[in-house]
Amino acid sequence: MDDAAIAEWTRDALGHTPADPALFRRALTHSSHGGADYERLEFLGDRVLGLSIATALYERFPDEAEGQLSMRLNALVSGETCAEIGHAIGIPEMIRLGRQARDDGAQTSSNVIGDVVESVIGALYLEGGLATAERFVLSTWEDRLQTVTAVPRHPKSQLQEWAAANRCKPPAYTLTERHGPHHAPRFTVMVEVAGRGGGSATAEGLSKQEAETEAAAALLAQLA
Numbered sequence: 317m318d319d320a321a322i323a324e325w326t327r328d329a330l331g332h333t334p335a336d337p338a339l340f341r342r343a344l345t346h347s348s349h350g351g352a353d354y355e356r357l358e359f360l361g362d363r364v365l366g367l368s369i370a371t372a373l374y375e376r377f378p379d380e381a382e383g384q385l386s387m388r389l390n391a392l393v394s395g396e397t398c399a400e401i402g403h404a405i406g407i408p409e410m411i412r413l414g415r416q417a418r419d420d421g422a423q424t425s426s427n428v429i430g431d432v433v434e435s436v437i438g439a440l441y442l443e444g445g446l447a448t449a450e451r452f453v454l455s456t457w458e459d460r461l462q463t464v465t466a467v468p469r470h471p472k473s474q475l476q477e478w479a480a481a482n483r484c485k486p487p488a489y490t491l492t493e494r495h496g497p498h499h500a501p502r503f504t505v506m507v508e509v510a511g512r513g514g515g516s517a518t519a520e521g522l523s524k525q526e527a528e529t530e531a532a533a534a535l536l537a538q539l540a
Contacts, residue, residue: 317341317413330452332440341412342344343439344432346422348414348500349377354435361438364446366393368453372461384465390466392457398430401456404460416453417500417522475509478539484511486534489528492518507531515539 319337322344326334334340347353369392373385380388391397402408407429413422422428441449454461475487486509493504507525508516517535521527 317410322410325410325508329442330436331455332444332448332452334390334531337441339439339443340436344407344410345412345429346414348357348417348422350410350414354432354505356436357438357442359429359438360441361434361436362379362393364437364441364449365398365434365453367446368450369393369457369461371450372454372457376461388465392460394472395427395430397457397460397464398433399426400431401434405433405456407436408458414500416497417494420496420500420502420522421520422500422522425526427526432442472527475507475532475536478512479509482511482513484509484514487532489531491524491527503527505531507535512538 319341323334326337326340326418341374342352342469343354343357345351345353347355366389370373370385372391373380373388377385377388392416404431408423411423411428411432411478436447437453440452461511472487478484479486488508490506490508491503492506494501500522502520502522503524503526504520505524506516506518507528508514515535515538516537517531519527519530519534521530
């Protein structure tokens with residue numbers, strides 16, 4: 317992917333014409349690719365996103381208490397929401413990955429996609445200032461600002477609740493495999509809910525936590 321393609325995507329998806337396409341190339345580069353990656357930009361973008369959303373909520377909901385504003389904020393900056401935004405603006409097709417990470421499915425990892433969304437916000441902030449980054453955030457999150465009020469329940473929490481409601485034992489997670497290079501390991505986890513009506517499912521992830529989450533979601537789908 318050359319700088320011209322990155323510049324075109326930045327204009328179309330982010331609404332910004334980059335003066336330095338290399339900055340946005342870095343924002344799209346996973347650590348498995350080698351060279352400068354998005355992690356520092358993600359750190360910065362996370363704070364810019366939080367400030368932009370918090371300011372918008374403060375202005376739009378003048379009568380809401382701090383607790384309700386915090387619930388809205390946590391939902392809007394959650395990894396799940398960032399991943400949804402990332403899919404909507406075409407992040408998966410733009411991420412620069414090493415071969416092993418790509419083979420292991422990092423391109424479709426919600427964690428990675430959400431991280432890259434924050435990193436491109438960081439790049440927008442560095443190049444255009446807070447106004448540029450905030451303009452992108454507000455335009456992209458607009459529909460969610462009015463309607464999202466709580467963080468989606470985590471699949472592991474949902475499965476725990478299902479087990480309790482159906483008088484089964486709590487979910488048990490087992491790491492069954494770890495493979496891949498040291499810099500980009502892949503984890504396989506099995507979750508089992510023992511008891512009448514329970515079951516098991518297996519899933520992979522770029523971290524043990526992600527694999528557990530994916531396994532819980534897969535089992536919930538079976539039990540639905």
